Amino acid sequence: xxxxxxxxxWDLPDLRELLLFYRDAGVDAALADTAFDRFAEPAPQTAPxxxxxxxxxxxxxxxxxxxxxxxxxPVVKPAEMATPDETQVALARELAANAxxxxxxxxxxxxxxxxxxxxxxxxxxxxxxxxxxxxxxxGEAPGRDEDxxxxxxxxxxxxxxxxxxxAIGHDRRTVYVANVIPWRPPGNRTPTPHETEICRPFIExxxxxxxxxxxxxxxxxxxxxxxxxxxxIMRQRGNWKNFVxxxxxxIPAMPxxxxxxxxxxxxxxxxxxxxxxxxKARLQQLDDQS
Ligand code: URA
Numbered sequence: 001x002x003x004x005x006x007x008x009x010w011d012l013p014d015l016r017e018l019l020l021f022y023r024d025a026g027v028d029a030a031l032a033d034t035a036f037d038r039f040a041e042p043a044p045q046t047a048p049x050x051x052x053x054x055x056x057x058x059x060x061x062x063x064x065x066x067x068x069x070x071x072x073x074p075v076v077k078p079a080e081m082a083t084p085d086e087t088q089v090a091l092a093r094e095l096a097a098n099a100x101x102x103x104x105x106x107x108x109x110x111x112x113x114x115x116x117x118x119x120x121x122x123x124x125x126x127x128x129x130x131x132x133x134x135x136x137x138x139g140e141a142p143g144r145d146e147d148x149x150x151x152x153x154x155x156x157x158x159x160x161x162x163x164x165x166x167a168i169g170h171d172r173r174t175v176y177v178a179n180v181i182p183w184r185p186p187g188n189r190t191p192t193p194h195e196t197e198i199c200r201p202f203i204e205x206x207x208x209x210x211x212x213x214x215x216x217x218x219x220x221x222x223x224x225x226x227x228x229x230x231x232x233i234m235r236q237r238g239n240w241k242n243f244v245x246x247x248x249x250x251i252p253a254m255p256x257x258x259x260x261x262x263x264x265x266x267x268x269x270x271x272x273x274x275x276x277x278x279x280k281a282r283l284q285q286l287d288d289q290s
Contacts, residue, residue, distance in 0.1 A: 028144060028187065088114030092198050096205035097246065102131055105205055109182060115198045117191070121183035123150035127206070129172035134283055136212035137161065138203065139258065140221045141181035141191055152177050157259040161218070164259065164272060168280040176210050178203060180225045196225050201246075208245040213286050214279055215243050215251055219258030227253055238275050240282075254279050 022028065091114055099105035106126045112118070125142040128151045137153075145155030153161050165175055181191045181199045191199075203226070207215065217223040220233035227241045237257055242250040256275035257268055 088198050089201075093201040096201035099205055099209070102127070102206065102209050105202065105209060109202055112202075115183065115195055117181065117183035117185055117195055120186045122147045125150055125152050125179060125182050125184070127176060127178040128152050128154075129176045130174060131176045131210040133170075133174040133176050134213040134286070135170060135174065135216065135279065136176045136178070136207060136210055136214075137165070137216045137218060138207070138222050138226060139177075139179045139218045141179050142184040143188055143260075144184065146179075147184035152179050153259075156263060160259040160263060164276055167273070168276045176212060178206055180222050190221070196221070200225055204246055207243060207251065208247065208249065211249075212251065214282055215253040216275070216279060217253055217255045219261060222258075223255040227255065233257065237271060238278065240278075252282060254282075 092112065095108040095112060096105065099108050106124070109126065110124055118124075121142075125146050139153060139157075142152060143155050143157070146152055146158070152158070161177075162171065165171055180196060180203050182202065185191050185195070207226075215226075217226055223229065223233055223236055226243055227236075229236060229241065233255060236255040239255070241253045241255065243253040244250050254275055257272045259272075262269050262272055
């Protein structure tokens with residue numbers, strides 16, 4: 001018998017310990033209302049080949065027939081089964097392109113069911129700060145604190161980001177903050193390339209609508225997704241690139257190190273400090289020209 005589990009019931013203190021253990025291990029999102037005992041599942045069976053018997057394999061996107069004796073899986077509503085595919089990428093592009101304002105874009109994202117991450121996240125994390133500010137900062141994806149509050153960069157990384165921005169004379173009254181992915185990946189896992197592709201049209205349109213003078217991309221994934229470069233962030237940081245909007249407008253972009261990385265590697269804060277000073281100088285130069 002498992003410790004703390006007597007007569008089919010958990011002792012509450014042990015259950016609390018178990019949940020804390022799961023939370024610390026990153027398992028902090030419930031994916032369905034009903035628990036599902038995966039240990040009770042029989043070993044996977046090989047699907048019959050097409051034409052081998054009368055049964056044909058289920059068409060792509062439809063669940064395959066349930067083998068006899070298999071325990072019932074939790075009921076998942078059709079919308080929750082949304083699988084990232086080319087159709088969803090195309091729909092995301094269309095919705096993003098049709099948004100005429102940031103409010104419309106947020107509304108389109110709210111109604112968009114094409115990304116599975118939406119169904120495990122608590123909130124859409126659209127943006128924070130001032131969309132009319134000269135600087136836009138873009139991270140990868142929300143974490144737990146951001147998911148709970150529905151705002152980007154409000155946890156420990158966000159506090160460090162605020163200090164970094166403060167050091168160059170900015171705060172959220174002058175900076176617009178967003179992420180490439182607007183929903184928290186469960187357990188803070190890395191978003192898949194397909195999830196990134198689905199969300200990319202929205203953040204690209206968000207940048208286009210906010211039209212900042214300068215962008216900072218924080219970390220490798222955000223830099224890769226928006227500046228279309230495959231090199232590692234250590235090579236790219238500190239070097240100006242251009243973000244090219246869907247309509248062809250170019251916005252100077254500075255790749256820098258992600259604050260979460262800097263929290264783990266404080267010795268590299270001096271590199272980010274250099275990048276942020278570059279940004280400050282560029283904004284000053286643009287101000288002087290206007
Ligand atoms: N990390 C990110 O990339 N974005 C957030 O909003 C928070 C942490």
